[in-house]
Amino acid sequence: MINTLITLKNAFVKFTGRQLFNSLNFTLNQGKNWAFVGKSGSGKSVLLQIIAGNMSLNGGQITYHFMDGANMQVPDDALATFHRFIAFAGAKHHFKTLSNTSELYYQQRYNSSDSEDSLTVRQYLQAVKVNRHKPPYWTFDKTIAALNLTELCDKQTIKLSNGETKRLMIAAALIKNPIILLLDNPMTGLDVNTRKSFNNLLNEIAASGISIVMATSAFEVPDCITNVAVLDNGDISQSLSKQQFEASEHRVAEKVIIDLDTLKVLLNTSANIHNYSQIVSMSDVRIQYGQKIILNKINWQINPGERWALLGPNGAGKSTLLSLINGDNPQAYANNIVLFDKKRGTGESIWDIKSKIGFVSPELYQYFPTDNSCLQVIESGFYDTLGLFRPSVKSRAELALAWMKALEIDKYATQLLKNIPASTQRLCLLARALIKNPALLIFDEPCQGLDDHQQQHFKSVVDAICSISNVTLIYVTHYQHEIPDSVDKVLRLDKGEVLS
Template structure:
C-alpha cells in the first residue's frame, strides 16, 4: 500500500525540549487516524512533527504524498513546499481584522457597532488562496459545516462553536490532500459532536486523508485507525474495529488542597441575591438571541448553564461580567443592584471571576503567566501597574498551587493550552470573587488535566461559599457540587 508519511526512529525536539524518544509512524493511503494520549502537549507535538515544525536530531521523516507535486513544481522553477498540500486546524484559532491585526479587546464581541473592521464569514473563506485546485467551494463548504446563515456575519460575533466550524471550513478551502486537526471537537455541543463524524466522512469521500487528535472516548466515524502516544512515541495502534477504550489514565487527582483552602475567600453564605433576570431579551439587528429570560441565583448556589451552540450562552455571560452594553436596557440585577443605576463597570467586575478559553487571545503579546495572574487583581486584560510585595507573593502562591512556577515568565500565548487554562483560573480566583463563571474552562486539556480541573472546582466549592456558574457541553466535566441547571433553548 502507498505510504503517505513515514517517521522512523525519530528523536523529536520541540521548543528546545525532547518530546519523543523514538517515534515510529507509517501513514498509508486510505488510512484515517485518531491520535489519543494522556498529554495534550504530546499530541500537539506529534501533529507539529508531521507539519515539519519540530527538530529531528536522529531518525527521519519522509513525505511521499508530496513527492510528485514538489518534483513537478521544482522542475518548472516554482517555489513549493509539501505544506501546500496540508490543511491544519489548531486549538489556537485566531481572528484578525481587515488590517490583519489581532488587536481586538474582549468587549468588541458584544458591541456590534465596533465590528465593521472585521471580515465576514464569507470574506474570510474567500480570502484563502490555495496552492492547488480541488473540490471545495464556498457553497459546498458552507453547506457541509452549516455556515450558510452566518456568511454575512462578522467573524468577531461568532460563538465559540461557530468559530470552530469556520476554522474547519478555512482548512477545506485550502484544497488539502492531508487534513490535520488538533482536538477538532473541542467547543462543540453534543449534537454538533455527533454530526462531526458525518462531516468527516464527506471530507474523506472527496479524497482527503485525515489525522486528528482526540480523547479515547470520542473516536468519530470515518476514522479507520487509532494510535496511542506516550513520551517514547507510539505506544500502541489499532484498526478502529479492534480498538477498545483503554483504562482511564490513573494519576493522583490532587493539588495542595490546604494551600487552596488558605487562598479562597472566607465569607459566610449569606443567602444574598447574586443574579436576577426578569424578562430579559437581547437582539442583534433582527436576530433574537435571548427572549423573556427569567433567572435567579442566590449566594453559594452552583449552577450548570447549558444549551446548544448559538443558544445565547455567551451573550448571557457577557451581561453577567459587564461586557455587554445592552445590560443597561434590561431588568438585570447583579449582587442586589440593578444595572444602570450609577455603578461603574469595575463595580460589576470586582466581585466576579471569569474564565473562558478565548480570553487568552485578548492579552497583549508581552503578558506573561505571572502578569496575567496579577491582572486579575485589577480586572484588566494585562498588568499595567506596579504591584506590591504582598500581591507578588499572592500570585506566587497561586503559581505554586497550579505548578506554574517554571512558566511564570513565558507569554500566555506561548504557554501550552493546559497551562493557559490554569493561568486563567488563577487570574479569576486571585481576587477572591463572590461569583465564579467558568465557560468551557477546561477546553483543550487532555483527559487527566480535565479530571484534575473538575476536582479542583469541586474542592473550591467544598472549601468556600463561592457562587458558581459552570458551562460545559460535557456532562462528565461537571463537578458534583453543581446541583442546579439553567438550560437555554
C-alpha cells in the same frame, strides 16, 4: 499512485531549551487516518505542527512524498510548496480586521461598531485559496452545508460562538481541498448534536480522498480513524489499529484527594465574606443586533451560594448572556439587570463588577496575551487585566504560586504562557479566576483541552471550594460528566430563549 504521503524519521525537537521529541518516527500512508492521543503535554499538538511545517526539526528528517512530480497535475502546482496541500485547523483562530491592520480583540464582538470591522463568514471562506491538483470535491456550497454554516454566511466572524468558530475553521480547511487535513482537538467546543454529525462528516472527508490526522481525546476517536498513536513524554509509546485500541485503558481511575486545609488558606474565607442579597437578577432581557435577536425575554435570578449549570447548543446565546453579567456587553445598560445588588447604569463601573467575578472562557483563552510568565498571568487576576502591567507584589506572587501548586502546574511558574502546553495555559487562566476569591465564579467550558486526570482534578477542586465557601457558580459545558457535583440548578437556552 503514491502510497506513502509523509515519513518522519528520527525527529528531534527542542523548544525553549526543553526536549520535546527524541528519535520519533511516524509514517502516514494514503488511505489511513490517524488519531494522536495521550496526556496533556505529551506532544500531540506539537506533532501536528511539525507535520504542518509550522515547527522545524532540530534533528532527523521529514519527507513529503506527495510532492513528487508525478502527483502534480496542474502547471501552477509545480511552483507550490507542500504547505499548499496540507490544511490545519488548530486550537486558535487568527481572524483579522477588514483593513487587515490588526488582530481582533477580546470583547469586540459585543461592541456593535467595532464588531462590523471583521469579515463575514462568506468573505472569510471565499478568501481561501483552493487547490486544483484534482477537481475540488469540497466546494463552497457543499462545505457550508456540511458544517451547518449556511445561515451564518452574512454574520461577522467575531460574532460567532466558540462552537461556530470551530466549524468555520474546519470549513476553511476543507475548502482548501487538501491532500492531508490536520485537526487539533476538533470536537472541543461542539455541542452533542454537532459532535454526532461531525463524526459523519469525517467519514465523508475520508471517503473524498483526504487523509485525516488529528489530536483528540482517547474517548473521542471518530469512526473514520484507522490507526491510533499514543504519545507519552514526547514519544510514540504505542502505534496500533483502531480495532486494537482500548480507550478504557486511558481512563484515570484513582480518586482525587484535595487538601481542604490548603484550600481554606488560599480562599481565606474568614477574611472574605461576601454579603449580597442578589448576585444576578434579569427581567425580560432582550439583546438584538440589527434584525437578529440574540436573547429574548430572559428572566434569571441567582442568589448567593447557588451553583448553576448554563446549558444549550452552539449559538444558543450562552456567551452573550454571560457577557451581560461580566460587564463586557454595553447592551446591559438598556436592560433591567441587577448585579451584586446594584442595577446596571446606576453608577457602578465595569471594574467594580469584574472585581467581584472570577471568569474564564474560550474567548478569554483566545485573546489573552501570552508574553507574561505564568505567575504574572495569575497575579493579573487581582487587577482584572489581560496580563500584569505593574510591578509584582511579593505576597500576591506567592499566592499565585500556591494556586499553581493546588492545580498541579507549579513547575511552569516562571515560563512564558506562550511556551507551555495549551492545557496548562487554560489551567493558568483558571487559577487567575480563583486567586482573588471572588463572590461569583463563571466557568465557560473550563475543561476544554484538559486530559482525563486534569478534568477530574479540577472538578474536585471546584467541589471542594463550594463545600467550604459561599461562592456562587455558573458553569457552562457541552459534556454532562464535567459538571461539578455541587451544581444543583440548571438554566437551558436555545435560540436565545430559556427552555422551561
